[in-house]
Amino acid sequence: MSEVPERTRGVIALRAESCTSCMLCVRECPDWCIELDSHKETVPPETERGRPRVVAVLDRFAIDYGLCMWCGICVEVCPFDALFWAPTHDHAVPDARQLVHERDVLGLWLADVPGLAEGNVHDGPGVGQDSDPL
Amino acid sequence: MSDEVREVPREAWLTAAQAAYGEGHRFFDVLTAVDLEQDGFELVLRVWDPERRHGLQLRTRCPREEPVLPSVTSVYAGAGWHERATAEMFGLAFDGHDTAHLLLPDRFEGHPLRKDFVLAARVAKPWPGVKEPGESDADLARPRRRPAPPGRPAGWGES
Numbered sequence: 001m002s003e004v005p006e007r008t009r010g011v012i013a014l015r016a017e018s019c020t021s022c023m024l025c026v027r028e029c030p031d032w033c034i035e036l037d038s039h040k041e042t043v044p045p046e047t048e049r050g051r052p053r054v055v056a057v058l059d060r061f062a063i064d065y066g067l068c069m070w071c072g073i074c075v076e077v078c079p080f081d082a083l084f085w086a087p088t089h090d091h092a093v094p095d096a097r098q099l100v101h102e103r104d105v106l107g108l109w110l111a112d113v114p115g116l117a118e119g120n121v122h123d124g125p126g127v128g129q130d131s132d133p134l
Numbered sequence: 135m136s137d138e139v140r141e142v143p144r145e146a147w148l149t150a151a152q153a154a155y156g157e158g159h160r161f162f163d164v165l166t167a168v169d170l171e172q173d174g175f176e177l178v179l180r181v182w183d184p185e186r187r188h189g190l191q192l193r194t195r196c197p198r199e200e201p202v203l204p205s206v207t208s209v210y211a212g213a214g215w216h217e218r219a220t221a222e223m224f225g226l227a228f229d230g231h232d233t234a235h236l237l238l239p240d241r242f243e244g245h246p247l248r249k250d251f252v253l254a255a256r257v258a259k260p261w262p263g264v265k266e267p268g269e270s271d272a273d274l275a276r277p278r279r280r281p282a283p284p285g286r287p288a289g290w291g292e293s
Binding site for chain 2: 020021022023026027029032034035036037038039040054056057059060
């Protein structure tokens with residue numbers, strides 16, 4: 001990969017374990033390029049007097065890079081730091097349908113997110129409060 | 135460095151463009167419009183002085199009821215395509231310039247970059263955001279009140 005600045009908007013990476021399936025990114029995306037499926041699971045109480053909780057569990061998270069316009073709104077609206085810009089590029093494929101990337105591929109790109117391994121991540125200018133360590 | 139911005143009345147649009155060219159802004163960059171809804175349309179012209187490395191934006195407004203503006207193609211020939219695209223996308227007319235459709239099919243109805251233009255795809259395509267947290271496509275068969283996507287007017291696309 002040729003040298004590009006770290007801030008380059010190459011691809012959007014997904015940290016699936018941080019995703020709560022809240023649907024905010026899906027609804028804010030101007031291009032409707034994110035598909036998200038989830039189901040509900042009941043978590044048993046953690047303490048003796050606690051109550052069971054119902055949580056949404058992520059089943060599918062896919063970004064159609066054939067529709068994406070690299071605006072980054074999904075990265076900005078995610079309240080749980082599950083989406084990150086990575087400078088990785090060169091994603092040309094022979095068929096537009098192959099531009100739909102599922103959570104396994106989106107997860108691989110996490111390795112390219114600058115500073116993520118050190119817990120020093122910035123979503124971008126003006127969102128410094130999101131730079132909390134993992 | 136950020137651009138110099140000059141707001142001019144519609145009548146002075148052409149003379150302002152001539153003055154900009156005379157000052158050395160010989161490079162035409164872009165001409166486009168902004169739909170300000172009840173405040174009409176704003177037309178933006180950006181030109182560049184390659185020697186001083188200076189960017190200049192001219193801006194003017196026209197009312198919604200009378201969306202006609204002077205053409206600047208006599209000063210910047212390159213503005214021709216931009217005026218044609220702006221004319222078809224925003225429903226504007228440029229005096230002294232035949233703005234035949236540039237990008238849209240000849241028989242296309244409406245002006246896609248006007249704020250009140252409804253994008254057919256927003257009606258025809260299922261909105262991925264209609265699902266609630268904890269739902270998949272299979273849950274959509276269950277009847278419940280569902281949010282409408284942004285940009286789809288009430289009553290559109292409901293069967």
